[in-house]
Structures are given as C-alpha cells and as structure tokens.
Amino acid sequence: MxxxxxxxxxxxxxxxxxxxxxxxxxxxxxxxxxxxxxxxxxxxxxxxxxxxxxxxxxxxxxxxxxxxxxxxxxxxxxxxxxxxxxxxxxxxxxxxxxxxxxxxxxxxxxxxPGIVLVVRKDKAATYKSVADLKGAKIGVTAPGSSTNFFVDFLLAKQGLKPDDVSFIGVGGGASAVAQMKRGEIDAMANLDPVITKLESDGDVSVLADTRTEEGNQKIFGGTxxxxxxxxxxxxxxxxxxxxxxxxxxxxxxxxxxxxxxxxxxxxxxxxxxxxxxxxxxxxxxxxxxxxxxxxxxxxxxxxxxxxxxxxxxxxxxxxxxxxxxxxxxxxxxxxxxxxxx
Incomplete structure (x- = not known):
C-alpha cells in the first residue's frame, strides 16, 4: 500500500x-x-x-x-x-x-571512446608511431570490437590495412595486463583500468589516447x-x-x-x-x-x-x-x- x-x-x-x-x-x-x-x-x-x-x-x-x-x-x-x-x-x-x-x-x-593505444616499453624505439606498427601483434578486447575498429582507423590514416598487423583478443581485465607484461603482444588497444595499470607499472608508452576532449579533437575532430x-x-x-x-x-x-x-x-x-x-x-x-x-x-x-x-x-x-x-x-x-x- x-x-x-x-x-x-x-x-x-x-x-x-x-x-x-x-x-x-x-x-x-x-x-x-x-x-x-x-x-x-x-x-x-x-x-x-x-x-x-x-x-x-x-x-x-x-x-x-x-x-x-x-x-x-x-x-x-x-x-x-x-x-x-x-x-x-x-x-x-x-x-x-x-x-x-x-x-x-x-x-x-x-x-x-576512452580507448588508448599503447606499445610495450621495450618496443617503443621500434614502434614510435602508428605508422611503424606494420607487422606488429596488437591486442584488442576482441576481434571486431570497438578497440579493433579504433586501431583499424588509426592504421588507415597512415595508409596501412588491418591485415598489415596481427590482432589478438586479450579481453579487458587482468588477462590483458598479463599478456602485455609477458611480452605476448607488441601493442594493445584497451581501456581503463587496464591502461592505467600498465602505465603506472611503467610497462607501456602511449601512441593514441581518447580519454580526453583534446585527444578526441586530435584523432576524430570532435566527440x-x-x-x-x-x-x-x-x-x-x-x-x-x-x-x-x-x-x-x-x-x-x-x-x-x-x-x-x-x-x-x-x-x-x-x-x-x-x-x-x-x-x-x-x-x-x-x-x-x-x-x-x-x-x-x-x-x-x-x-x-x-x-x-x-x-x-x-x-x-x-x-x-x-x-x-x-x-x-x-x-x-x-x-x-x-x-x-
């Protein structure tokens, strides 16, 4: 009642x-x-x-x-x-x-999007920019996901195709962190808290970041x-x-x-x-x-x-x-x- x-x-x-x-x-x-x-x-x-x-x-x-x-x-x-x-x-x-x-x-x-593309610190000298990623093993939450699309877009802007790299599904949690730390992938597009964890531990360098308005303006031209x-x-x-x-x-x-x-x-x-x-x-x-x-x-x-x-x-x-x-x-x-x- x-x-x-x-x-x-x-x-x-x-x-x-x-x-x-x-x-x-x-x-x-x-x-x-x-x-x-x-x-x-x-x-x-x-x-x-x-x-x-x-x-x-x-x-x-x-x-x-x-x-x-x-x-x-x-x-x-x-x-x-x-x-x-x-x-x-x-x-x-x-x-x-x-x-x-x-x-x-x-x-x-x-x-x-909040998606961040990072490379392993020990590979940063090789992969200085997205244009250098040809042949790289790139972790995404899952093939065909928004993290995958994000990398495809960045590659295309540099004249590269999706099949110029190898995409590996790593999920969006502790498994993604572990695969990067074990050196099983060269780069990764993922989200927080995964990215902040890897940054905090000094494991990665950032190539592209969509967590901020400035980053989105630079990458997409807006929201x-x-x-x-x-x-x-x-x-x-x-x-x-x-x-x-x-x-x-x-x-x-x-x-x-x-x-x-x-x-x-x-x-x-x-x-x-x-x-x-x-x-x-x-x-x-x-x-x-x-x-x-x-x-x-x-x-x-x-x-x-x-x-x-x-x-x-x-x-x-x-x-x-x-x-x-x-x-x-x-x-x-x-x-x-x-x-x-």
Missing part, C-alpha cells in the same frame, strides 16, 4: 521521483538479459552503477547481465536472439545498418560516441515501457557519475574490479571521468565522426547509404530528462 502511494504523495508535495511516469506502467518484459563485452572496464561503468545501486530494480526490472569477451560477441548474441539488449559501442548500429540489420541506440553512455544501450528496433516497438525503464536506469547512472568522486565509485563496484590496487583504480577512474555522457544524447556531429571513422577502413561502408537518424532514438532519454531531476 505504502509503496503504491509513494509516487502520488511525492507528486502532491512536488518531490521528483525517478521514472515516476514509467513506474506507473508495467514493463512488457520485466525480466530480460543484457549483453556486455568486458563489464569491469570503465567504458561500461554506467552499467555497473545501474546494477549495483539498484536502478534496474527501482524500475521494476530483473536484468541478467551476460559478460562476453568483447563487444563483437555481445552483438552476435543480440542478432542470434540469446540476449535482449546490449551495452556496447555505438559503431555497431552503423555497421549493422549496412548489413540490413535494424539496430538502434537509445541512450549515449560515453561521449568519448565520438562510445558506449550506448542498443537494441533491435523490433524490441523497442514491442516493448516501449521496458525500453523507457532501461533508459531511466542508465540516465540515473549518468546523473550519479556527474558528481561522484573516484572514491564514491570504488565503494560501489565489486572488489575484483580494483585489480588488487585501490589507489590505481582511483587514478583510473579520475582519468576516465571525462568520457561519460553529460546528457545521454548523441549529437549529430558525434554520429558523423563515428561514420567517418568507419568509412576510413571499412570498404562495405564506403558504398553503403547510411541514415544516421536511424541509429539513435532520442525519445526515451528526452522523457528521462523530464522526469529525473
């Missing part, structure tokens, strides 16, 4: 209740499965915040999270129908449109949307209330992250995310704080930058007619912004 009366009481006294309108409606699919590729990565921190702070439960959702080895595997699971939604890279919505798959993002979680929540358009059409509730939960995460300190974040995430070094994790969070979206809205300029990046190295996209307006449905985040203060 009391729980049911809370929204009405809150409205009567002018108190903002997150997702009040959506809470009044029942989700068409209250139990669903979400895919992600490397959940401990700070790239996906808004997901962990939504999960750990109970934002999904507040919306009446029971979300099972499947953590895959990389974003490409999450996408495959979505296309195959074994999961319902994905927290993954925006680029996949563009690439799937070219393949005739109608995949749409509904909230931007990252406005910068480049990173992590988003994306779904099949059929799911959005058939489950609009469920979609709104998911967006509400993620929007609350972004609002929380906008004012949270690294210490606040460390208190919320699982202990194993700290990689055994709390101080290092705090440094990684601080380094990655600029990457998170402020509004949840993907700007048109960001969509264009993402497409331009993909066209640089993907022959299929050079000839494809891409309608960027179909890659992002902003109705849900606009509603979240109205109801969540």
């Amino acid at each position: 009391l729980r049911a009366a809370l929204p009405a009481l809150a409205l009567a006294f002018g108190i903002a209740v997150p997702g009040t309108a959506a809470l009044a409606q029942k989700a068409e699919k209250p139990s669903l499965t979400l895919g992600v590729g490397g959940k401990p990565l700070l790239y996906y921190l808004p997901l962990t915040i939504a999960e750990r702070k109970g934002y999904f439960k507040d919306e009446g959702l029971d979300v099972t999270i499947n953590d895959f080895g990389g974003g490409a595997k999450s996408l495959q699971a979505l296309i195959g129908g074994s999961i319902d939604v994905v927290t993954g890279a925006y680029e996949h919505t563009i690439r799937m449109q070219a393949k005739g798959q109608d995949i749409v993002s509904v909230i931007e979680l990252g406005r910068f 480049n949307p990173a992590a988003v929540l994306y779904l099949k358009r059929d799911f959005v059409t058939e489950n609009p209330v469920t979609t709104q509730k998911l967006v509400n939960a993620f929007y609350r995460s972004l609002k929380w992250l906008a004012t949270a300190s690294p210490e606040d974040v460390a208190k919320v995430v699982p202990e194993d995310y700290l990689l055994g070094d709390r101080a290092l994790y705090l440094a990684a969070v601080k380094a990655s704080q600029p990457i998170y979206s402020r509004t949840g809205v993907i700007p048109e300029s960001g969509m264009k930058n993402a497409l331009n990046m993909l066209v640089e190295f993907d022959p299929e996209l050079k000839s494809a007619k891409i309608d960027l307006s179909k890659t992002f449905d902003g109705r849900f985040v606009a509603k979240s912004a109205e109801t969540i203060k």
Whole structure:
C-alpha cells in the first residue's frame, strides 16, 4: 500500500521521483538479459552503477547481465536472439545498418571512446608511431570490437590495412595486463583500468589516447560516441515501457557519475574490479571521468565522426547509404530528462 502511494504523495508535495511516469506502467518484459563485452572496464561503468545501486530494480526490472569477451560477441548474441539488449559501442548500429540489420541506440553512455593505444616499453624505439606498427601483434578486447575498429582507423590514416598487423583478443581485465607484461603482444588497444595499470607499472608508452576532449579533437575532430544501450528496433516497438525503464536506469547512472568522486565509485563496484590496487583504480577512474555522457544524447556531429571513422577502413561502408537518424532514438532519454531531476 505504502509503496503504491509513494509516487502520488511525492507528486502532491512536488518531490521528483525517478521514472515516476514509467513506474506507473508495467514493463512488457520485466525480466530480460543484457549483453556486455568486458563489464569491469570503465567504458561500461554506467552499467555497473545501474546494477549495483539498484536502478534496474527501482524500475521494476530483473536484468541478467551476460559478460562476453568483447563487444563483437555481445552483438552476435543480440542478432542470434540469446540476449535482449546490449551495452556496447555505438559503431555497431552503423555497421549493422549496412548489413540490413535494424539496430538502434537509445541512450549515449560515453561521449568519448576512452580507448588508448599503447606499445610495450621495450618496443617503443621500434614502434614510435602508428605508422611503424606494420607487422606488429596488437591486442584488442576482441576481434571486431570497438578497440579493433579504433586501431583499424588509426592504421588507415597512415595508409596501412588491418591485415598489415596481427590482432589478438586479450579481453579487458587482468588477462590483458598479463599478456602485455609477458611480452605476448607488441601493442594493445584497451581501456581503463587496464591502461592505467600498465602505465603506472611503467610497462607501456602511449601512441593514441581518447580519454580526453583534446585527444578526441586530435584523432576524430570532435566527440565520438562510445558506449550506448542498443537494441533491435523490433524490441523497442514491442516493448516501449521496458525500453523507457532501461533508459531511466542508465540516465540515473549518468546523473550519479556527474558528481561522484573516484572514491564514491570504488565503494560501489565489486572488489575484483580494483585489480588488487585501490589507489590505481582511483587514478583510473579520475582519468576516465571525462568520457561519460553529460546528457545521454548523441549529437549529430558525434554520429558523423563515428561514420567517418568507419568509412576510413571499412570498404562495405564506403558504398553503403547510411541514415544516421536511424541509429539513435532520442525519445526515451528526452522523457528521462523530464522526469529525473
């Protein structure tokens, strides 16, 4: 009784209740499965915040999270129908449109990719720039993932092709750190806290860094949307209330992250995310704080930058007619912004 009366009481006294309108409606699919590729990565921190702070439960959702080895595997699971939604890279919505798959993002979680390309310190004299990477063994979270696309783009800008290097899937956690330390790869594109760990230990030199506005301007010419929540358009059409509730939960995460300190974040995430070094994790969070979206809205300029990046190295996209307006449905985040203060 009391729980049911809370929204009405809150409205009567002018108190903002997150997702009040959506809470009044029942989700068409209250139990669903979400895919992600490397959940401990700070790239996906808004997901962990939504999960750990109970934002999904507040919306009446029971979300099972499947953590895959990389974003490409999450996408495959979505296309195959074994999961319902994905927290993954925006680029996949563009690439799937070219393949005739109608995949749409509904909230931007990252406005910068946060991906960093590094080389082993003992190889820094050989690989002084991206142009020198021909023949190198390069670690990525998974082949076909956003980290892979990032390297493909940098190579293309230097006149190199993807097959001029060897890509090796290393994941996004302790295994990635270990493979770099063991000398199994020459270079790696990965994210925090992996990158900050390797930098702190003096194992790597940075070639390209997208964690800052300056870095993105230099590499892409502006913002480049990173992590988003994306779904099949059929799911959005058939489950609009469920979609709104998911967006509400993620929007609350972004609002929380906008004012949270690294210490606040460390208190919320699982202990194993700290990689055994709390101080290092705090440094990684601080380094990655600029990457998170402020509004949840993907700007048109960001969509264009993402497409331009993909066209640089993907022959299929050079000839494809891409309608960027179909890659992002902003109705849900606009509603979240109205109801969540």
